Amino acid sequence: MTMRERVAWISVVTTIVIFGYYFGSVWSDFSSRALDGDELFWRFIKCFAVAIIIMLPASLIGAYLGGEKFDPPLDEMDRLIEARANRVGLAVLEVAIVGVVLMSKWVTDIARADFAVDPAGATAVMLVNLVLFVTASAALLREILTIIQYRRLA
């Protein structure tokens, strides 16, 4: 297994666990109509920090155990795999962002109906989290595609 694939595995597992928890908690807050932008901001920062704290040492340990450099230079197959994964990830992100924009009307309606105290704030919190969700999903897809290509080629 190349270092790139190892990093992709670490990234996929960490993203699913940490950001799975984060977006699950956001959905739970949304379902109970108790969105608190301040609290969500700090929860996201904590999750992000935990993800970095897990991924960095895990990658270092992976490099050490595999006897490889932490960030080895890409060869042509690595670049091809990365380019294909990036292309699909970017296309999905573009479509998803358009989807979020189109959903903004529905989000605004929900905010007006269910968050009457501060509909503008609720709209912002929901849209920011939707953008975060599609960005994380596109990044996750990119890493999964990287792993699939390494499994098929290498």
Added chain:
Amino acid sequence: MPPPPPITNTIRRLRFDHGEMTQQELADRIGMTRQTVAAIEQNKYSPSLEAAFRIAEVFGVEIGQVFQWKAENKSA
């Protein structure tokens, strides 16, 4: 994933003929990872022209002795 190109290679044989050179040794000499060399050897990945020349150079042979085009001639 596109199908592998109709190219065969003799890298396994050439490595054997060069003192059982390992894939890692070949990879180090052409500046690639062992996994990429394995993919080329198994015909899962088509290397660039530059990489193909580098591989031929390592074994001291012409590029045609390393890679062979196996497409059928459909225009005939």
